[in-house]
Amino acid sequence: RKEVEQDPGPFNVPEGATVAFNCTYSNSASQSFFWYRQDCRKEPKLLMSVYSSGNEDGRFTAQLNRASQYISLLIRDSKLSDSATYLCVVPTRGFGNEKLTFGTGTRLTIIP
């Protein structure tokens, strides 16, 4: 299994809909997880951190399933501005934020 694996998409979703995508990781010792957002031709930016079972921030919910080793990102009431690539990120060594392994990203397009 790859260290971090994501469905590349693209996900084309109508505005206002709910969309979810998963990320699987191989290191069962991983303690922290991150979702980064990357707009086209821009730099990645931290969207959410996940340290326990999950995290919620407005329309965004990240959930962690340690038994199955996957993290999900749920976006409710999607906006046109949510169109971006979402990168799943896991500490390379399972701990510490110095060395991060980035997934190749899931591309999301919100359709008017």
Place this chain on the structure above:
Amino acid sequence: DAGVIQSPRHEVTEMGQEVTLRCKPISGHDYLFWYRQTMMRGLELLIYFNNNVPIDDSGMPEDRFSAKMPNASFSTLKIQPSEPRDSAVYFCASSPRTSGGADTQYFGPGTRLTVL
């Protein structure tokens, strides 16, 4: 508050030429990271520094690549000689320190390198 600054933003060069990419981290951040992003391989960590000292350069692809951090506000990534397969977007990121090590990484806008 200024974020991570990178220069140049775009670089087009010919195979065999030396390329130098520059980065100014966010003031007060202890960690600095260099990444490379390509369509095929995604975002890969090349090297990172803690308090100006290189800690892990295992991601540096080969001896043609070198990185330095002479002081807390400046770092360079040099490729000599450059090859077409080095074409990619190179990101610099910096991070403050917490009790557990590095915190959130903040990325610069990147340098888009094309080697002809």
